[in-house]
Amino acid sequence: MKQKAWVVSFLILGGILFLFTCAKVVRQTSEFRFTERIPFVKETNFVAHKSYVFYGVFSSDGTYLATGSADRTVRLWQTKNWQQVGEIQETYSQIWGMPLAFSSDDRYVVYGAYDTLVLWDMREKRILAKKKGHHGGIQTIKKAEDMVVSGGSDGFVRLWRLPDLSLVKERKISSREIWSVAYDPQKRVIVAGGEDGSISVFTFPELVPIYTTKEHLLPVEYVSVAPGGKIFASGGGEGVIFLWDEMSATPLKALRGHVGAVLVVTFLDDTYLVSGGEDDMILFWDWRQEKIVGMENVGSDVMALQYDPVSKKIFVGTRQGDVHIWRFQ
Numbered sequence: 001m002k003q004k005a006w007v008v009s010f011l012i013l014g015g016i017l018f019l020f021t022c023a024k025v026v027r028q029t030s031e032f033r034f035t036e037r038i039p040f041v042k043e044t045n046f047v048a049h050k051s052y053v054f055y056g057v058f059s060s061d062g063t064y065l066a067t068g069s070a071d072r073t074v075r076l077w078q079t080k081n082w083q084q085v086g087e088i089q090e091t092y093s094q095i096w097g098m099p100l101a102f103s104s105d106d107r108y109v110v111y112g113a114y115d116t117l118v119l120w121d122m123r124e125k126r127i128l129a130k131k132k133g134h135h136g137g138i139q140t141i142k143k144a145e146d147m148v149v150s151g152g153s154d155g156f157v158r159l160w161r162l163p164d165l166s167l168v169k170e171r172k173i174s175s176r177e178i179w180s181v182a183y184d185p186q187k188r189v190i191v192a193g194g195e196d197g198s199i200s201v202f203t204f205p206e207l208v209p210i211y212t213t214k215e216h217l218l219p220v221e222y223v224s225v226a227p228g229g230k231i232f233a234s235g236g237g238e239g240v241i242f243l244w245d246e247m248s249a250t251p252l253k254a255l256r257g258h259v260g261a262v263l264v265v266t267f268l269d270d271t272y273l274v275s276g277g278e279d280d281m282i283l284f285w286d287w288r289q290e291k292i293v294g295m296e297n298v299g300s301d302v303m304a305l306q307y308d309p310v311s312k313k314i315f316v317g318t319r320q321g322d323v324h325i326w327r328f329q
Contacts, residue, residue: 039329040284040294043313044082046323048075053304053317054097059106062310066109067317068098074111074120079311082325088120097303099141101148103162110148110162112138117150119165131165133158136177139194144183144204149190151178157192159205171207173200180222186229189246193220193234201246213249215242218261226267227309233273233287235262241275243287257283257292264305266314268328274314276302282316282324298324 049069056067058079065077076086090098092114100111108128109120117133120126134152141150147159147168155174160167176195183190188204197219201210218237225232231252234242239258242251258277265275273287278301284294304317307328314326 040314041327041329042296043325043327045298045325046082047321048077048317048323049073049321051095051321052097052319053321053323055099056304056306056315056317056323057101058306058308058311058313058315059102060104060310061106062308062313064102064106065308065315066100066102066111067304067315067323068100068111069321070095070097071321072096072098072113074098074100074109076109077323079308079313086125090114090118092116094137096137099138099150101141101143103148104143104146108163110141110143110160110165112141112150114138115152117141117160117165119163128163129165131160131167133160139178140180142181142183144190145185147205149181149183149204151181151192151194153177155194157181157190157200157202157207159207169205169207171202171209173202173209173212174198179219182223182225182232184225184229184232184246187246191223191225191232191234191246193223195219197236199223199234199244210247211249215251216240221261222264224266227269231267233265233267235265235275235277237261239277241265241273241285253287253290255285255287255290257285263302266305266307268307268314272328274305274307276305276316278302298322 049071051071053069068074072090074088090113096114098111117131119129121128134154136153138152147161150158158170178194181192190202190204193199197216198214200212216236222235232244241255243253260278262277267273273285275283280297282296286293301319306315312328316324
């Protein structure tokens with residue numbers, strides 16, 4: 001009995017020490033800090049939506065930010081003062097984020113209202129076209145020259161021409177959902193990742209497969225192409241960011257720093273990368289040296305992340321509906 005009691009006491013003490021150690025780790029990562037002199041400055045943060053901010057995109061000149069939310073609205077913000085200058089409301093019944101993209105000339109905003117692709121005219125402030133986009137819901141939209149590329153719950157990637165939203169090309173690449181797509185204008189390729197953990201690379205606009213690979217153990221939450229092309233990043237549900245050469249099915253590097261899924265990731269230049277996850281953390285990376293150079297806890301899952309190279313602003317959207325803006329000096 002004494003031996004049994006001693007074992008139980010030892011296990012309890014070990015458990016207390018383990019919890020204390022974990023608590024210290026959580027407190028450390030909850031603090032905002034930079035490990036060295038890094039040119040990132042927090043500009044502002046504000047409540048933007050009543051529910052999750054799933055998506056955000058800057059206009060090509062950096063004048064506007066459009067945000068899409070599970071509150072079924074797209075809101076337009078002036079980046080010079082962060083005043084709201086427009087709102088588009090939808091009435092579909094499902095709780096669903098609203099993926100979106102600006103057209104190349106910033107004349108139109110294309111967004112997904114559950115399973116419907118919608119074209120909004122920025123000048124006339126009205127809807128010009130609607131098309132059924134993906135059965136079961138549109139998960140992601142990105143601009144690609146005079147088109148937009150979308151991925152959906154039906155496992156399809158589709159190309160749509162603007163402004164009439166005519167279907168140019170489509171390809172079924174998975175039996176499960178496509179969660180993120182990215183376009184490289186230099187190499188003219190499309191990268192797609194999704195629920196089954198695979199990554200597929202295609203030619204644009206033919207959608208001819210280059211390769212499909214599966215390195216992530218859990219779903220691919222997000223893919224992002226580096227500014228100069230050729231390199232892309234993928235964030236996975238297991239908490240790993242892989243860096244890839246677009247022409248190779250083997251990852252170049254693996255970045256580990258998040259606890260839980262990496263929900264979003266974006267390149268800033270040929271040195272820095274920013275990621276966000278369900279651990280409430282924004283991590284700033286020197287991706288070439290494979291190290292974290294700064295971090296901030298924003299108090300909620302980081303659902304959206306975009307960078308505007310014109311204004312040098314970094315947009316972060318959270319599950320609570322907040323927007324955080326950083327500036328890359």
